[in-house]
Amino acid sequence: MASYTKAAQQWATFARAWYLLDAKMQPPGKIAAATVIRLEGRHKPIYHALSDCGDHVVIINTRHIAFSGNKWEQKVYSSHTGYPGGFRQVTATQLHLKDPTAIVKLTVYRMLPKNLQRRTMMQRLHLFPEDVIPEDIQKNLLQEIPQPRAVPKRLDEYTPEEIAAFPKVWTP
Secondary structure, eight states, rough: HHHHHHHHHHHHHHHEEEEEEEOOOOOOHHHHHHHHHHHTTTTTTTTOOSOOOOOOEEOOOGOOOOTTTTTTHHHHEEOOOOOOTTEEEEEEHHHHHHHHTHHHHHHHHHHHOSTTTTTHHHTTEEEEEOOOHHHHTTTTTTTTOEEEEEEEOOOGOOHHHHHHHHHOOOOO
């Protein structure tokens, strides 16, 4: 009987969990920082840099990410085709319009350790531009990662009682 419980305990320790992260109104860097910890398995007590013990991470609402300041126009993503004159630069806005998941994917990819496990970890990252998740992935979800930044409520989301109770800074 003891071997059965040890086997179940070992399976529970090494099993890959599925986490959900909502990227709505979140900066890509903070999303990537929370994601990389789960992809590498650094949140587990059995973590070792050479072992592959990371979990799956599903990120929804990548279309609705938020940059601070004027980064949509100023942040530039560069690549090279490998041919002479093949240097390409595209702004964050252009890249986001072309592929809503690309900015989050690039941010996570650049934050992962630069070794042979990086591609394997990227295979466990699942990105969706909206909050629609396929049924086979949705049934695997175990836990939700809290959003890194608190999202403020819009003015139309407040009730009239909350607006009336809000302290007045200036009265005419």
